[in-house]
Amino acid sequence: MTTSQHEISAEMQAIEADARALVAEGNAPELHPRRDYPPYRSSILRHPTHELVRADPEEIERHSPAFGHSDVSPLESDLTIQHNGEPLGERMTVSGRVLDGEGRPVRHQLVEVWQANAGGRYVHKRDQHPAPLDPNFTGVGRVITGDNGEYSFTTIKPGPYPWRNHLNAWRPAHIHFSLFGTAFTQRLITQMYFPGDPLFALDPIYQSITDPAARARLIGVYDHDLSVPEFSLGYRWDIVLTGPKSTWMESEEAHD
Amino acid sequence: MTEPSAAPEARYVQTPAQTVGPFYGFALPYDGGAELVPGHHPRAIRLHGTVFDGAGDPVPDAILEIWQADETGALPDERGSLARDGFGFTGFGRAAVDLGGHYTFTTVEPGPVAGGAPYVLVAVFARGLIHHLFTRAYFPGNAERNAADAVLTAVPAARRQTLVCVPEGTGPTGAASYRFDIHLQGENETVFLDFDA
Ligand SMILES: [Fe+3]
Numbered sequence: 098m099t100t101s102q103h104e105i106s107a108e109m110q111a112i113e114a115d116a117r118a119l120v121a122e123g124n125a126p127e128l129h130p131r132r133d134y135p136p137y138r139s140s141i142l143r144h145p146t147h148e149l150v151r152a153d154p155e156e157i158e159r160h161s162p163a164f165g166h167s168d169v170s171p172l173e174s175d176l177t178i179q180h181n182g183e184p185l186g187e188r189m190t191v192s193g194r195v196l197d198g199e200g201r202p203v204r205h206q207l208v209e210v211w212q213a214n215a216g217g218r219y220v221h222k223r224d225q226h227p228a229p230l231d232p233n234f235t236g237v238g239r240v241i242t243g244d245n246g247e248y249s250f251t252t253i254k255p256g257p258y259p260w261r262n263h264l265n266a267w268r269p270a271h272i273h274f275s276l277f278g279t280a281f282t283q284r285l286i287t288q289m290y291f292p293g294d295p296l297f298a299l300d301p302i303y304q305s306i307t308d309p310a311a312r313a314r315l316i317g318v319y320d321h322d323l324s325v326p327e328f329s330l331g332y333r334w335d336i337v338l339t340g341p342k343s344t345w346m347e348s349e350e351a352h353d
Numbered sequence: 354m355t356e357p358s359a360a361p362e363a364r365y366v367q368t369p370a371q372t373v374g375p376f377y378g379f380a381l382p383y384d385g386g387a388e389l390v391p392g393h394h395p396r397a398i399r400l401h402g403t404v405f406d407g408a409g410d411p412v413p414d415a416i417l418e419i420w421q422a423d424e425t426g427a428l429p430d431e432r433g434s435l436a437r438d439g440f441g442f443t444g445f446g447r448a449a450v451d452l453g454g455h456y457t458f459t460t461v462e463p464g465p466v467a468g469g470a471p472y473v474l475v476a477v478f479a480r481g482l483i484h485h486l487f488t489r490a491y492f493p494g495n496a497e498r499n500a501a502d503a504v505l506t507a508v509p510a511a512r513r514q515t516l517v518c519v520p521e522g523t524g525p526t527g528a529a530s531y532r533f534d535i536h537l538q539g540e541n542e543t544v545f546l547d548f549d550a
Contacts, residue, residue, distance in 0.1 A: 129369050137372075139481025142407035143537045147512075149486075149547035152504050156466050157474050158487075158548055159430050162420060162445035168435035200365045207435075211380030221376040237380045273374065275381065281420050282548045284476055286485060288371040305483045307371045314368050330498075330518040341369040 411454025
């Protein structure tokens with residue numbers, strides 16, 4: 098028996114109610130998704146059941162590999178020029194800054210992105226979605242952040258796509274992001290979403306972040322000043338990297 | 354510079370993680386990613402293992418990264434992890450598992466950093482793993498330093514061995530082989546670390 102969206106949604110609502118109650122009792126909102134989030138079925142056998150062991154970061158954890166322009170060509174930030182023709186879809190730029198928890202720019206570090214094409218299809222052997230591949234779009238980009246932590250990609254808007262978590266499961270449109278900070282503890286893999294997606298409430302991966310304010314941090318903001326006339330729409334998305342634990346922010350989010 | 358878009362009080366709150374998903378294979382792995390040194394390096398070691406889920410089944414869609422000091426215990430600051438020149442040592446490696454959940458790195462055994470117990474820092478990403486996990490692969494030949502290590506000593510004795518590679522002698526190329534299996538869950542669940550940043 099395949100689980101229905103209705104059942105998955107009920108599970109997600111129960112978990113969010115539980116998280117809200119914890120916050121009402123005075124606990125800090127959870128900044129990251131739960132690794133144990135049963136509505137995302139694949140997490141059930143893949144999350145640790147023991148508490149993570151708290152450790153002081155040593156020198157290795159406090160440093161990060163160095164990347165540079167010998168590693169990444171400037172052309173790699175444009176996902177629309179990797180083939181002979183223009184890819185199909187809504188051309189856009191995604192720009193922002195990578196910052197640390199103190200607001201300092203994360204300079205000269207590696208940002209990698211990958212995404213589906215405009216029809217919601219990945220260039221991946223195991224993607225079974227019967228949407229067309231686009232011969233002019235691979236969906237992979239890389240960039241090294243600038244002196245102010247800034248990055249910018251030119252790409253097309255990815256389509257939503259179905260997956261098999263439950264019956265009629267669809268992922269909201271998203272771009273996968275991989276980031277390195279100045280310390281390896283800041284390593285982050287995440288996804289950027291688009292404003293107003295009707296699939297947000299239905300998606301167990303997005304909803305695995307139980308705090309609404311934290312979820313909102315994954316949504317790029319449409320920025321008309323970043324749109325290029327007769328060429329592309331602009332989205333701004335800033336990313337903040339800090340370690341897995343960051344006690345300094347426990348008093349945060351009083352605004353919500 | 355441009356102002357960040359979020360409300361001022363939310364400015365520097367960290368961005369949440371999301372799963373790497375199943376479809377990173379065309380994006381994250383790269384040529385030479387798993388070879389921190391070439392296989393013919395005189396002191397190359399093989400660091401390999403299998404990633405298992407809570408049912409004891411191999412995880413066929415995990416991707417691992419390692420980050421480590423060089424043989425002398427120095428932290429690398431060389432660029433070129435993505436475009437390796439075959440000579441420098443950048444200390445960073447990335448390997449996707451195969452369909453049997455198995456990964457292999459070619460690297461060198463790290464030396465002690467600031468006199469501590471040498472280890473390779475390991476980050477694990479996978480479909481179904483919503484937020485990545487960190488662990489450390491220590492080496493069995495450093496008994497004295499391992500016995501004094503803050504993490505190894507903080508962990509219950511029964512789970513400590515999940516942090517130490519198993520020596521397997523030398524392979525056909527003469528390289529020493531170490532096995533470091535990762536159990537995301539279950540009886541032999543690997544010890545995963547949360548750093549006070
Ligand atoms: Fe995806």
